[in-house]
Amino acid sequence: MASALPTLAIPGQRLGPVSSYASGPGTHVQNANIYASIAGPVLVDPASSKAGKSTLSVSRSPLRKAGNAAPVPPSTPKATAPSTSKPRYNTLPAVDSIVLARVTRVQKRQATVSILVVLDETANQAPASTASASDNDNIESILTSAANPENHSNTDELRFQALIRKEDVRAVEKDRVVMDEMFRVGDIVRGTVISLGDQSFYYLTTARNDLGVVMARSEAGNMMFPVSWKEMRDPVTGAAELRKVARPF
Amino acid sequence: MPLDTSTTYPLTKLRLDGRRWNELRLLQAQISTNPASSGSSYLAMGNTAIICSVHGPAEGRRGDATGGSAGSAGAIVEVDVNVAGFAGVDRKRRAGGSDKQSSRIGTILRSAFQSHLHTYLYPHSTISIHVSVLSADGSLLAAAVNACTLALVDAGIPMPGLLCACTAGMSGSASTPRDPNNDELDPLLDLSLPEEQELPFLTVGTTTTVPVGEAAMINDDEDEMKVSMLTMDSKVHCTYVETMLAVGIDGCKQIREILEGVIKKSARR
Secondary structure (H helix, E strand, C coil): CCCCCCCEECCCCEEEECCCEEECCCEEEECCEEEECCCEEEEEECCCCCCCCEEEEECCCCCCCCCCCCCCCCCCCCCCCCCCCCCCCCCCCCCCCEEEEEEEEECCCEEEEEEEEEECHHHHHCCCCCCCCCHHHCHHHHHHCCCCCCCHHHCHHHCCEEEEEHHHCCCCCHHHCCHHHCCCCCCEEEEEEEECCCCCEEEEECCCCCCEEEECECCCCCECEECCCCEEECCCCCCEEECCECCCC | CCCCHHHHHHHHCCCCCCCCCCCCCCEEEEECCCCCCCEEEEEEECCEEEEEEEEEEEECCCCCHHHHCCCCCCCEEEEEEEECCCCCCCCCCCCCCCCHHHHHHHHHHHHHHHHHCCHHHCCCEEEEEEEEEEECCCCHHHHHHHHHHHHHHHHCCCCCCCCEEEEEEECCCCCCCCCCCCCCCCEEECCCHHHHHHCCEEEEEEEECCCCCCHHHHCCCCCCEEEEEEEECCCCCHHHHHHHHHHHHHHHHHHHHHHHHHHHHHHHC
């Protein structure tokens, strides 16, 4: 009765009975059977408790890159199978996520930034080791490339917008913050999401030592390096500029 | 005497292009052809070539009457069909989608996929399907349905099965009742444009569905299908409709196997 699960599911393909599995994302239940709703590899999530059932789900991998999924045998509900790492797609900024953003507008009481990359725990530990699978994963190319109107997929207007308020720039001396001395347009800022905000803007904070400006260009257009918590210096001209500098790793 | 199917088919039992009655034309398909859209596909059934792109599920337009009326419970499917001016034998000056044929195909596609997709998962959303006909050589509606199905699978929109369509006709004028003793007409599968202009035909679209009943759980048969779409404009006696339906459903089964192969080949690459 219970046949092996297919590696790749086609919409409408029967995956298994409801008595053996629970229906997850990408599947639907009809007449006591679980069917695939989208095309992609089949994932079996082991049951969290002993009395529960394994969860069947179909992942929406990019169809041109999938194929490395090994055929997963149907595990019994009592067996404890090692949990495989779930593929990660369409990462959204959540509360306490660390993001990299580009400053697009600096006003008197707030700064508008455009979120470029959402960092996660593994990217913090080893940011260079992750293989670039898509455009959003290539962090170096996103940060070094300027805002190009020709490349529409990288336009800052299409990305999530966020605000850094004056009170959230640093943890001490909040009343004496001058926004022009903290950020400039075009700087790359590392921040933490403190709120999902309203319909248009997330809310970021840089009120930690490891948050702030990580990459900035000087007036002459050269890439500056940080020298203190509030100062960056141009290696060519030697001129110093004021920023809210993030502590390097 | 000009060559037509109703006079040459009884002599040779072969059609004008050399096919037998139950043979499909060469079906070539490819998905993920347009990186700018959520899902895209290219499909050619014989000389009928169609490109299709899907955008969405996206937020509906603010001033849209259908989206704003009382808050829709599911996604709204919008279809835009564009037959190119160079698609037919005679070049048409108005290349837009405002002629009668394009709007009628668009209406049928919107009705078919609105009830077919799992639209309840995306409330207040819009799924836009753009169909461009590059070359028209018969079975235009069936090719458009197959191209839309591939594009929607590429976009990752949930659906209960693959909606596949095919045309079926009769090899002569079927306006008189079928004579059991002198049955000389044969059904034809996947009509081309000269056959469509001459012979009666219908377009049927099927999708996989779950058989109902207690015996269905024991039976592991995967060949059950449900007719989701049926269109016919010709004058045909009712005794021939069942034959055409049976041949069309069998053609949909063959097309579904070809489309499943295209999806698996793209996913495996």
